[in-house]
Amino acid sequence: MIRHKNIWIAGLTLGLITSCQQYSAPKVYNAPQAINQSRDADNSVELARQALSSSRAFEIVESLTVEVGPRLPGTDKDIVAVDWAMEKLWKMGFDRVYKESVQVPAWSRGLAKASIIAPYEQPLVITALGGSVATPDQGIQAPIVRFESLAELEIASVGRIKGKIVFIDHKTERHITGKGYGESVGGRSKGAIVAAQKGALAIIIRSIGTDSDRMAHTGMMRYDENVTKIPAAAMSNPDADLINAMLTRSNNVVLSLNMSPENQGIATSYNVIAEVRGSSKPNEIVLIGAHLDSWDEGTGALDDGAGVAIVTAAAKLIQDLPERPARTIRVVLFAAEELGLIGAKAYAEQHKDEMELHYVAAESDFGAGKIYQIDFNVHPSVFEKVKFEHSAMIRNGVALGTNEASGGPDVSILPALGVPVASLRQDGNDYFDYHHTPNDTLDKIDPKSLAQNVAAYAQFAYMMAQSELDLRPVNKTGLEE
Numbered sequence: 001m002i003r004h005k006n007i008w009i010a011g012l013t014l015g016l017i018t019s020c021q022q023y024s025a026p027k028v029y030n031a032p033q034a035i036n037q038s039r040d041a042d043n044s045v046e047l048a049r050q051a052l053s054s055s056r057a058f059e060i061v062e063s064l065t066v067e068v069g070p071r072l073p074g075t076d077k078d079i080v081a082v083d084w085a086m087e088k089l090w091k092m093g094f095d096r097v098y099k100e101s102v103q104v105p106a107w108s109r110g111l112a113k114a115s116i117i118a119p120y121e122q123p124l125v126i127t128a129l130g131g132s133v134a135t136p137d138q139g140i141q142a143p144i145v146r147f148e149s150l151a152e153l154e155i156a157s158v159g160r161i162k163g164k165i166v167f168i169d170h171k172t173e174r175h176i177t178g179k180g181y182g183e184s185v186g187g188r189s190k191g192a193i194v195a196a197q198k199g200a201l202a203i204i205i206r207s208i209g210t211d212s213d214r215m216a217h218t219g220m221m222r223y224d225e226n227v228t229k230i231p232a233a234a235m236s237n238p239d240a241d242l243i244n245a246m247l248t249r250s251n252n253v254v255l256s257l258n259m260s261p262e263n264q265g266i267a268t269s270y271n272v273i274a275e276v277r278g279s280s281k282p283n284e285i286v287l288i289g290a291h292l293d294s295w296d297e298g299t300g301a302l303d304d305g306a307g308v309a310i311v312t313a314a315a316k317l318i319q320d321l322p323e324r325p326a327r328t329i330r331v332v333l334f335a336a337e338e339l340g341l342i343g344a345k346a347y348a349e350q351h352k353d354e355m356e357l358h359y360v361a362a363e364s365d366f367g368a369g370k371i372y373q374i375d376f377n378v379h380p381s382v383f384e385k386v387k388f389e390h391s392a393m394i395r396n397g398v399a400l401g402t403n404e405a406s407g408g409p410d411v412s413i414l415p416a417l418g419v420p421v422a423s424l425r426q427d428g429n430d431y432f433d434y435h436h437t438p439n440d441t442l443d444k445i446d447p448k449s450l451a452q453n454v455a456a457y458a459q460f461a462y463m464m465a466q467s468e469l470d471l472r473p474v475n476k477t478g479l480e481e
Contacts, residue, residue, distance in 0.1 A: 036466075040466045041392055043462060044459045044462055047321075048392070048393075048396050048459055050458075051313070051317055051455035052396075054313070054451060054454070056309075056313045056454075057306075057309040057312075057447075057451060058445065058451075060308065061305040061308065061445060062442055064081070064084065064305045064308060064309070065300065065301045065305055066442075068080050070294055070295065070296040070298065071292065071293050072107075072109075072338075073104040073267070073269050073335060073336040074104045074105060074266075074267035075267075075296070078104075078267075078269050079269070081292050082099060082270045082272055082335075085292055088312075089274040092274075092312070092316050092319075094275060094331075095275050095276055095277040096274065096275040096277065097272075097275075098272075099271065099272050100270060100271045100273065100346070100347070101268050101270055102268070102335040102336060102342060102343050103267075103268060103269075103342075104266070104267055105131070105263065105265075105266060105339060106265055106266065107262070107264060108261060108264055109218075109261055109296060110128065110134065110261040110262055111259065111260045112261075113126070113257075114126045114204070114235065114256065114257045115256050116242075116243070116253060116256075117141065117254050117255070117256045118250075119246065119249065119252070119253065119254075120246060124242075124243075124255075125215065125216055125236040125239055126216050126233045126236075127217070127218045127297065128231075128232070129192075129218060130219060130220040130339065131223070131263070132192075132221060133230070133231055133263070134259050134262065139256055140202050140255075140257045140258075141255070142164050142201050142254065143253065143254050144165050144204075144247075144253045145164045145165070145167065146167045146169055146243075146247060147169065148169060148170065149168065150190060150191055153166060153191065153194050153195065153198075158198045161195065161199055161200050162199030163201060165203065165257065166202070166204070167243065168187040168191050168204075168205040168206065169243075170205070171184070172210050172432055174210040175428070176372075176427055176428055177428060178428035180432070181208060181432055181435075184208050187205050187208075188219050188220075189222050190222060191205060192221055192222070193224045193227050195230060196227050196229070196230045197227055201230060202231040202232070202233070203230060203232050204232075204235055205234050205235070206234070206235065207234045207237055207240070207437075208435075208436075209432045209437065210430070210432040211237060211434070211437075212237055213238075213439060214239065215236055215437045215438055215439055216233075216437070217435060218297055218436045218437075219295070219338075219436045220338060231259050269335040271332060271333065271343045271346065272332075272333040272335075273331065273332050274330075274331045275329065275330050275331070276315055276324065278324065278325055278326050278327040278329075278465065279324040279325065279326055280326045281326045282327075282328050283328070284328065284359045285358045285359060286325075286327050286328070286330065286359055286461050286464045287332055287360070287362070287411070288314060288315065288362055288363070288364070288460075288461050289311060289331070289362070289364075289408070290307030290311050290334070290364050290365055291304045291307065291308075291335070291336075291338070291343065291365060291409075292304075292308060292333040292334065293334075293335060293337060294338065295436050297438045298434070298440030299440065299441050301445055302368060302440050302444055302445065303365070303434075303436065303440055304337070304364070304365045306367055306368040306445055306450060306453075307365045307366075309450065309454075310368075311363075311457055312331055313454045313458075314458040314461055315329050315461065318461060321462075325462055325465035325466060326465055329461050329465060332410075337365070341409060341410055343410065345413065348413055348414065348417060358414065359464060359465075359467075360419070360420045360421065360464045360471060361414050361419055362411060362424055362457070363407055363408025363410050363411040364424065365409050366428050366431060367431040368446060368449050369427035369430070369449060370426065370427050370452050371424045371426050371452060371453055372399060373400075373424075374390060374393060374400060374401055374423070374456070374460065375401040375402045375404055375423045375425065376405050376420070376422045377403060377415055377420055378403065378420045378474060379420075379470070379471060379472060382471060383403045385469055386469060386471070389463050389469070390459065390460065392463075393460070396455050396456055398456050401425070403475075407422060407423055408421075408423065415474050415475065416476050418474065418476065419474070420471040420474045424460060426453065
C-alpha cells in the first residue's frame with residue numbers, strides 16, 4: 001500500500017516539473033487517501049481531455065444566440081431564454097432542473113439620436129444607458145461641458161454645469177484582467193446623479209469600451225430618488241474623439257439629444273438551476289454559475305452566453321462520469337445580472353438556510369478568452385493544499401494563483417455569507433471591445449478557447465466535489481476582481 005502512495009506522488013511531482021512550475025507537495029498520510037486522490041486526479045485529467053475534444057459548449061451558445069438572441073430582463077425574450085434553458089438542461093439529463101422566480105425592473109430602450117449642431121453639424125452614434133429616462137419630446141439642445149472622469153465632475157462647480165450636457169470622457173484601458181473597466185465604469189453608474197445634483201440637463205459618456213469601432217456600449221446606470229432624473233447615454237469612442245477635436249476649436253460645442261426609453265414597472269424572471277446529485281455528500285453544494293440575461297444590442301454571445309455554455313457543458317461532463325462526485329454540482333443560470341445582480345441577491349435570500357452547505361462557488365462571466373489562472377478565497381491554512389489538489393489544471397494552461405478571489409459578479413456576494421469562492425481568470429484583452437454592443441455576437445467566440453474553459457471548470461468543480469479539506473472561514477471583506 002505504501003508503494004501506491006509513492007507511485008502517485010512521484011508521478012504527480014514529475015507532471016508538475018514538466019509543467020515548469022515548482023511546487024512543494026503536502027504530505028499524504030495514508031495509502032487509501034493517496035489511492036483516492038490518484039483516482040480523482042486521473043478523472044480530472046480525463047475530464048479535461050474530453051472537454052478539449054468536444055464541441056458541446058459551442059453548440060449550446062450557438063443555440064442560445066440563434067434560437068433566443070438578446071434577452072433583456074423583464075422582456076418577452078427573457079422568458080423565452082428561461083424556457084430555452086429549462087428545456088436544454090432537462091434534455092441533457094441533469095438529475096434535477098428547476099427555476100426560482102425573481103422580480104426585476106422592466107425597461108424599454110426606445111430610440112436614441114444625437115448630433116452636434118454647432119459649431120460643425122455632425123451626427124453621433126449613441127445608445128441609451130440601461131434604466132435611463134427619456135428626453136422631452138422636443139429633445140434637449142445644450143452646450144457640452146467635458147470632464148476627464150467622474151472624480152473631476154464631483155469637484156466641479158455648479159456654475160460650470162447648470163443648464164448644460166455633461167460629457168464624461170474617461171477612456172477605458174485595455175488589460176488582460178479587464179481592470180480598466182472598473183476604473184471607468186463609475187461614470188456610467190453614478191454620473192447621472194452627480195451631474196443632476198449640479199443642474200445638468202443630461203449626461204453623455206464615452207463608451208466604457210476598449211474598441212475603436214463606431215458602436216456605443218450600453219450598460220446599467222443608477223438614479224437617486226431624491227435627485228432629479230436626467231437622460232443618460234453613451235457615445236462611441238470615435239465620436240468622443242470627434243467632440244474632443246471640436247472642443248479644441250470652440251468652447252461652445254452644442255449637442256442635440258433625443259431619447260425615448262421607458263420604464264415599464266416590475267416583471268417576473270427566473271434563476272434557472274440544474275444539479276448533478278452527489279453520491280456521498282449530496283447536501284453539500286459546489287456551485288458553478290453564469291447569467292442567462294443579456295443586453296438587447298447584440299445577441300449576448302460573450303456576455304454571457306459563453307458562460308452559460310461553459311458551466312453547463314462542464315457539469316454535463318461530470319454527470320457522465322462512471323461514478324457520481326461526492327458533492328452535488330449545482331449549475332445556476334442567474335437572472336438579471338445586468339441590472340445589478342438581482343438574480344444573485346434573490347438566490348442568496350432564497351437559499352439563506354443552506355449557505356453553510358455551499359462548499360465553494362465560481363462564476364463564468366468574462367467572455368470566452370482562455371483561462372490563464374485560478375485564484376481562490378479559502379482559509380489560508382488550506383490554501384496550499386487546495387492548489388495542490390488542482391495541480392492537473394496546469395496541463396491545461398491554468399496557473400495556480402492567489403488566495404484573493406471574489407468568484408465573479410453574481411458569486412461575489414457569497415463570501416460575505418461565508419461561502420468560499422474561486423475565480424477562473426480569463427484573458428480579457430479584447431472582451432471590452434464587444435461588451436454591451438451590437439458586436440457581441442457568436443463569431444467573436446473561438447471554439448478552442450471555449451473548450452479550454454470547459455475543461456478548467458470541469459476540473460475545478462470535480463476536484464472541489466471530491467475534496468476532503470475544510471475551506472472555511474473565508475475572507476469576507478469583498479475582495480475585488
